[in-house]
Amino acid sequence: MINLDGNLVEENKASLSVTNRGFAYGDAVFETIRVISGKIMFWEDHYFRLMASMRIMRMEIPANFSPEFLEEEILELVKENGLDATAARVKFSAYRKEGGYYRPATREIGFIITTEELADAFYLLNEENYEVELFKDHYITSGLFSTIKSNNRAINVLGSIFASENGYDNCFLINEKKNVVEALNGNLFLVKGDKIKTPPLTDGALNGITRKKLLEIIKTLPELTLEETSISPFELQKADELFITNVITGIQPITKYRKKKFENKMAKDLLSKLNVKARQLVS
Numbered sequence: 001m002i003n004l005d006g007n008l009v010e011e012n013k014a015s016l017s018v019t020n021r022g023f024a025y026g027d028a029v030f031e032t033i034r035v036i037s038g039k040i041m042f043w044e045d046h047y048f049r050l051m052a053s054m055r056i057m058r059m060e061i062p063a064n065f066s067p068e069f070l071e072e073e074i075l076e077l078v079k080e081n082g083l084d085a086t087a088a089r090v091k092f093s094a095y096r097k098e099g100g101y102y103r104p105a106t107r108e109i110g111f112i113i114t115t116e117e118l119a120d121a122f123y124l125l126n127e128e129n130y131e132v133e134l135f136k137d138h139y140i141t142s143g144l145f146s147t148i149k150s151n152n153r154a155i156n157v158l159g160s161i162f163a164s165e166n167g168y169d170n171c172f173l174i175n176e177k178k179n180v181v182e183a184l185n186g187n188l189f190l191v192k193g194d195k196i197k198t199p200p201l202t203d204g205a206l207n208g209i210t211r212k213k214l215l216e217i218i219k220t221l222p223e224l225t226l227e228e229t230s231i232s233p234f235e236l237q238k239a240d241e242l243f244i245t246n247v248i249t250g251i252q253p254i255t256k257y258r259k260k261k262f263e264n265k266m267a268k269d270l271l272s273k274l275n276v277k278a279r280q281l282v283s
Contacts (some may be wrong), residue, residue, distance in 0.1 A: 003077045003113035011114075021104065022095035026151040029053040030093040033074065034247050036121050038084040039282040041247065043071060045209045050092065052207075053148040059096055060107035077113050087118035089248055093151075122275045123250030125268055131256040132183065132242075134233060135159040135171035140182075142175045146204035159184045170244065170254075172236070175204045179230040186246035187211040190231055190239045191266045197235075200228040210245040210274070217273050236260070243267040250274055 001008050022028030031050050034041045047067045054061050074092065078084050093112045099105025138155050140146050159171040163184065172180050172188065181199050182188050187208040190197045196218055199205040218226045236242065241262050242254040251271045253264035 001077060001080050002115075003073055003111075005110045005112075006073065008077065008080055016112075017098050019098045020095060021098055021100075022093065022151050024098075025102065027057070027104065028093055028095035028151040029057055029059075030091055030149050030151065032149075032247060033090040033092060034118070035074070035078050035083070035088040035090055035115075036278070036282045037086070038075060038078065040071060040074060040090075041278055041281055042209050042213065043067065045212060046092075047071075049149075049207060049209065050094070053150065054094060054109070056144065056148055057096070057150065058107060059094065059109050062109065074113055078115055081115050083115055083117055087121040089116050089118050090114070095151075118248070122278055123271055125264070125271050126249070126252060127264065129255050130169045130252060131167075132170045132172060132254050133163070133166065133168045133257070134180075135162055135173055135184075137162065139176045140173050140204040142177065142179075142181075142202060142204040146175075146181075147201045147207040149206065156184050170252075172233075174233065177203075177230070178233070179203050180233055180236065181205050183244040186244040186249070186252070188231070189214070189241075189243050189245065190235060191241035191243075192235075192239050194223060195225045195227065196266070197227045197229055197231055199231055203230055208245060209247050210250065213274060213277060214245060214251075214270060217270060217277070241266050 002011050002014050004014050031046050033046050074090055078088050091114045094109050096104055097106050097108045097110055138158060140155060155173060159173060163171045170183050173182055175181050180188060181204045187205060188199060201207055218224055236257050237260040241264060242257060244252040251267045253267040254262055
């Protein structure tokens with residue numbers, strides 16, 4: 001089952017118009033959410049990012065779109081699909097209703113919620129080989145628009161094809177200033193000694209939920225220095241560790257970039273602390 005505008009519908013019977021603006025113009029935003037045993041991880045952060053994304057896209061936010069209402073809609077679908085006692089990946093999409101060309105006929109929105117089961121309730125460290133490369137064919141534009149999760153993901157799609165064709169597990173994306181911004185599916189962290197760096201949102205980095213939680217954790221550790229600052233491609237091979245973060249995987253260590261191989265000690269330590277945060281939410 002899926003949730004289509006507040007109605008539970010069998011997935012194979014659900015339909016969207018061919019003039020849907022999310023399809024026609026990428027006029028939509030989305031959140032990818034992790035649910036554990038019927039409780040939404042970091043729901044407040046997801047909710048406020050969704051609201052911010054809709055405002056940036058000049059969508060009209062319905063009066064009933066309270067945190068409580070949307071949480072209930074999500075959890076009702078999770079329960080209907082038999083995932084309330086396990087872990088689930090939820091995608092919440094909000095699209096502007098059809099009409100108009102580039103200029104919309106309305107600012108009203110519709111929404112879709114889908115679910116799928118996840119194998120593990122909490123984060124596990126993937127220590128398999130994980131090689132990345134720079135994707136340089138196209139750039140992310142630094143600025144506010146790149147920080148939201150809109151349906152305009154062409155660079156991520158093309159980068160994923162490049163990675164697949166060349167045997168890489170992921171790619172780094174760069175902005176017009178040639179700074180490294182993020183990976184195809186998450187934020188980037190670089191470790192050098194006791195210093196941890198991550199690109200700032202002003203460089204075009206996604207305002208990631210797991211990124212935010214890790215920043216909170218790192219700031220509580222006096223032995224570490226945190227910098228939100230631009231990262232040059234030349235810094236990557238000088239790092240002790242590189243890792244990617246997102247709400248589904250948690251932390252993905254990078255084992256190889258070009259000729260450099262990396263350890264994962266910091267990633268392992270931070271992942272355990274991230275799991276503590278997650279367990280506190282569902283306990």
